[in-house]
Amino acid sequence: MAPTDAVEVIEVNGEPATRATLRVPALSGYGHFTAMQVRGGRVRGLELHLARLDSATRELFGAGLAGERVRELLRHALREVADASARVYVHWPEGEEDARVMVTVRPPSVKDGRPHGLMSVPFAREVPHIKHLGGFAQTYHLLRAERAGFDEALLTAPGGLVTEGAITNIAFWDGTHVVWPDAPSLLGITMALLEPRLPSVRRPVTLAGLSSYASAFITNSQGIAPVGRIDDVEFTVDAELMGTVAAAYEAVEWDVI
Incomplete structure (x- = not known):
C-alpha cells in the first residue's frame, strides 16, 4: 500500500466508528463495496456507483439500498x-x-501513468460481477506479482482466458478496436464509463494470443495506465491511443454527491 492509503475518516451509518460498530466488518467478510475518487465534492459515474451498491445489496441481502441515503452518508463523511x-x-x-x-475517507489518489507490468496468475474471482469483500486471493497474487517486479496481477481462467486484473480492468488495442476481454469479471466504473465512449468490442482474450495485440491499458477508480508487458510479452505504449482514452475519460462529467 502507498503511504496515502492512511484512513482519515471512518463512519458507520453517519456516526464515528466505534469498537462495537466495527465488530461486523472486522469479523464478517460477507458484504460488498464501491471505491471512488472525489474532487471538489464530485464523483465521476456517481449513478453507476449507486446502482452497483443497490444491485449488490439486493443480491446479497434481499433488499435494496437507496441512492439518496448513500449520498447523504458520503456528504456527511466528506x-x-x-x-x-x-x-x-x-x-x-x-x-x-x-x-x-x-x-x-482517505487522501486522493491518481494512477501512476507509467507503463505497468502484469504477471499472469491462474485465478478467477468467485461471483466476479460483485465487488465483494474477502479479496484474500487477489491481494495474495498482487503482492506476489509486486515481489516479482511487476505492478499488477492479471487473473486468468482455465485455458489462459484473460478475465481482469487483481484490482483493475484491462483492455487491448488491435489497431481498430479497444478489446475488452469477454470473460466473467467485475464491470469497473471507469471501464463502464469508457467502453461506450471508445470504439469498443468484447471478445475472448487468451494468454496465447497476447502477441496479436499492439498495446494495452488498465483502468480502475484511480484512472488509466498503459501496459508495458504481460509476463514476457512486450507491448508498445501507443501515445495516440492513450491520448484518445484519456480524452474520453476527461470528457466524463463530475457528478455532485
Whole structure:
C-alpha cells in the first residue's frame, strides 16, 4: 500500500466508528463495496456507483439500498474534505432492519501513468460481477506479482482466458478496436464509463494470443495506465491511443454527491 492509503475518516451509518460498530466488518467478510475518487465534492459515474451498491445489496441481502441515503452518508463523511479517495462498504447484520453502511475517507489518489507490468496468475474471482469483500486471493497474487517486479496481477481462467486484473480492468488495442476481454469479471466504473465512449468490442482474450495485440491499458477508480508487458510479452505504449482514452475519460462529467 502507498503511504496515502492512511484512513482519515471512518463512519458507520453517519456516526464515528466505534469498537462495537466495527465488530461486523472486522469479523464478517460477507458484504460488498464501491471505491471512488472525489474532487471538489464530485464523483465521476456517481449513478453507476449507486446502482452497483443497490444491485449488490439486493443480491446479497434481499433488499435494496437507496441512492439518496448513500449520498447523504458520503456528504456527511466528506463534509470537511473536498478531494479524497472514498469507499462505501455495505453489511447487513442479522436482525437489523436496514443495511449498515460504512464510509471511509482517505487522501486522493491518481494512477501512476507509467507503463505497468502484469504477471499472469491462474485465478478467477468467485461471483466476479460483485465487488465483494474477502479479496484474500487477489491481494495474495498482487503482492506476489509486486515481489516479482511487476505492478499488477492479471487473473486468468482455465485455458489462459484473460478475465481482469487483481484490482483493475484491462483492455487491448488491435489497431481498430479497444478489446475488452469477454470473460466473467467485475464491470469497473471507469471501464463502464469508457467502453461506450471508445470504439469498443468484447471478445475472448487468451494468454496465447497476447502477441496479436499492439498495446494495452488498465483502468480502475484511480484512472488509466498503459501496459508495458504481460509476463514476457512486450507491448508498445501507443501515445495516440492513450491520448484518445484519456480524452474520453476527461470528457466524463463530475457528478455532485
